Amino acid sequence: MLRNMDREGFSFRVVILAPIGRDASASADLLRKVGLTTHIAKDLSELLCCLDSGAGAAFVAEEALFNEDLTAFQDWIARQPPWSDFPFVVLTSQLDHPRAKTWRHALADKLQNVSMLERPLQVITLTSAMQVALRARRRQYEVKTLIEAQEAAAERLEALVTARTQELEQANADLKGQMVERERVEASLRQSQKMEAVGQLTGGLAHDFNNLLAGISGSLEMTRARLSQGRADAVDRYITAAQGAVKRAAALTHRLLAFSRRQTLEPKPTNVNRLISGMEELVRRTVGPAIHIEVVGSGGLWPTLVDPNQLENALLNLCLNARDAMPEGGRLTIETANRWLDERAARERDIAPGQYVSLCVTDTGIGMTPDVAAHAFDPFFTTKPLGQGTGLGLSMIYGFARQSGGQICIYSEVGKGTTMCLYLPRHDDDPSIDDAANLPEASVSPGDGEAVLVIDDEPSIRMLIADVLADSGYSVIEASDGPAGLRVLQSAARIDLLITDVGLPGGMNGRQVADAARELRPELRVLFITGYAENALVGNGQLERGMHVLAKPFVVDRLTAKIRELIKY
Ligand SMILES: Nc1ncnc2c1ncn2[C@@H]1O[C@H](COP(=O)(O)OP(=O)(O)OP(=O)(O)O)[C@@H](O)[C@H]1O
Ligand SMILES: [Mg+2]
Numbered sequence: 001m002l003r004n005m006d007r008e009g010f011s012f013r014v015v016i017l018a019p020i021g022r023d024a025s026a027s028a029d030l031l032r033k034v035g036l037t038t039h040i041a042k043d044l045s046e047l048l049c050c051l052d053s054g055a056g057a058a059f060v061a062e063e064a065l066f067n068e069d070l071t072a073f074q075d076w077i078a079r080q081p082p083w084s085d086f087p088f089v090v091l092t093s094q095l096d097h098p099r100a101k102t103w104r105h106a107l108a109d110k111l112q113n114v115s116m117l118e119r120p121l122q123v124i125t126l127t128s129a130m131q132v133a134l135r136a137r138r139r140q141y142e143v144k145t146l147i148e149a150q151e152a153a154a155e156r157l158e159a160l161v162t163a164r165t166q167e168l169e170q171a172n173a174d175l176k177g178q179m180v181e182r183e184r185v186e187a188s189l190r191q192s193q194k195m196e197a198v199g200q201l202t203g204g205l206a207h208d209f210n211n212l213l214a215g216i217s218g219s220l221e222m223t224r225a226r227l228s229q230g231r232a233d234a235v236d237r238y239i240t241a242a243q244g245a246v247k248r249a250a251a252l253t254h255r256l257l258a259f260s261r262r263q264t265l266e267p268k269p270t271n272v273n274r275l276i277s278g279m280e281e282l283v284r285r286t287v288g289p290a291i292h293i294e295v296v297g298s299g300g301l302w303p304t305l306v307d308p309n310q311l312e313n314a315l316l317n318l319c320l321n322a323r324d325a326m327p328e329g330g331r332l333t334i335e336t337a338n339r340w341l342d343e344r345a346a347r348e349r350d351i352a353p354g355q356y357v358s359l360c361v362t363d364t365g366i367g368m369t370p371d372v373a374a375h376a377f378d379p380f381f382t383t384k385p386l387g388q389g390t391g392l393g394l395s396m397i398y399g400f401a402r403q404s405g406g407q408i409c410i411y412s413e414v415g416k417g418t419t420m421c422l423y424l425p426r427h428d429d430d431p432s433i434d435d436a437a438n439l440p441e442a443s444v445s446p447g448d449g450e451a452v453l454v455i456d457d458e459p460s461i462r463m464l465i466a467d468v469l470a471d472s473g474y475s476v477i478e479a480s481d482g483p484a485g486l487r488v489l490q491s492a493a494r495i496d497l498l499i500t501d502v503g504l505p506g507g508m509n510g511r512q513v514a515d516a517a518r519e520l521r522p523e524l525r526v527l528f529i530t531g532y533a534e535n536a537l538v539g540n541g542q543l544e545r546g547m548h549v550l551a552k553p554f555v556v557d558r559l560t561a562k563i564r565e566l567i568k569y
Contacts, residue, residue: 017041017046031059036127062104085140201380257399268307276295279312294334318420332362341356363418368414454469454479482513498517
């Protein structure tokens, strides 16, 4: 054991301070004989140095401390780490007067862990005292090792926690990075899908309009050629062909406007059951005898505020799609119901919660794959052979449904069939009051001198309207902008109807002119002529009584009929 201590360097050496006589070397010899390592310090400051560099115990003759300043010594003792309580063995002198005793007591207090050995000293007393002191010191070292091991473990734990935290932070950062990357990829995918849809739309548009333009310009060229040949009687068929192309172009723009939700709607309180029964015969004839039709109209169906003409159009389109999906025949069901959509049901259908009337068309046809269903509402998306479908049917119904505050949903299974459901918001008013509006127009006699004020900045349109009015026996006053029109309205001139463009120069739009006119002449009937962009200005079709809308482009017959309806009404 003692040899082990040797190996541990200064830790177990006994530092001896006994400056007088041979005390130091004699005790060193004795201690070495029992296997202890010793070091003789020549004075107090060397003893302190030895304590700093490591020692197991100190053997001090008390006379070495007489009249010494022990402050540094005491400081060293006080500074010891918690595990250390350095053992001192003090050899007392033979002085035994009271002052010496008091001094000794004070010294014991200062050194704390101290044993006093009295002179004359027995060898065994010295060696055993020093061995006891070193054993106590060994215990202190063991505690030190334990504390250090604990501290190291705590440090390792802390390092481990830090490393783990760092790993977690890194994983977190990686995850965030991946999320950002995924969002970026999704955004670019959405963008490319959008671009694909826009490409499809522009391509489809360009293709269709090119065909129509070819029809119109060819017809015009042939008309000119025939006229230059003096064959005026041969131009009729070309004019008819050109008109046909223009009609198709107008229908095309109408479908596009419907999709973009900017068509001019004339919503009326409508009983959908009655509207369906009015169309049943037409649908039956259109789909043919191979398809069995069933109409299930819900009793007590709520009225809905919708443009009835467009709803008819939508229903017919849905039935045509159903027919095309059942080339071998099948069953077509048209069904209505009152629907109360709660938060969840509304969210699933991307629509506001509330009360709706549903109109569902179900077929037992080929059905749609999820991919077709996902694109079915895209304009120009069609799976039909070239020339058989424009791919605008469903996109138009979709735009119409959304513009009417509703929705259209697809439920389809490949090989089983498809249900297309239109949801239209419930309307509180009684639909019967407006039934007159759905009746076919009574034929009316031409005008007899009623006056019409026409405001339009486009001379060709103004001229056209004025000519139509004059042909029908009305007197016409023309104005090219709002302020000019207003001056006429402020005069005493008779005016039975105001026809105004909505987009007008001169600081007043058509709506403002109409409002100012109503101040002056509250009963005045108004007909707005609009392109789609001004639609919002005239309330998206929700107009005051006596105000009506005619969308461009319009055919002359429609204009005449509308004017008559308004003046006679
Ligand atoms: N009832 C249905 N059953 C199966 N597929 C359908 C049905 N309705 C629509 N589709 C699919 O959705 C596509 C788009 O329909 P949409 O009505 O918009 O255009 P289309 O019928 O092809 O042409 P059109 O412009 O003449 O209506 C169709 O080509 C078809 O693939
Ligand atoms: Mg279709």
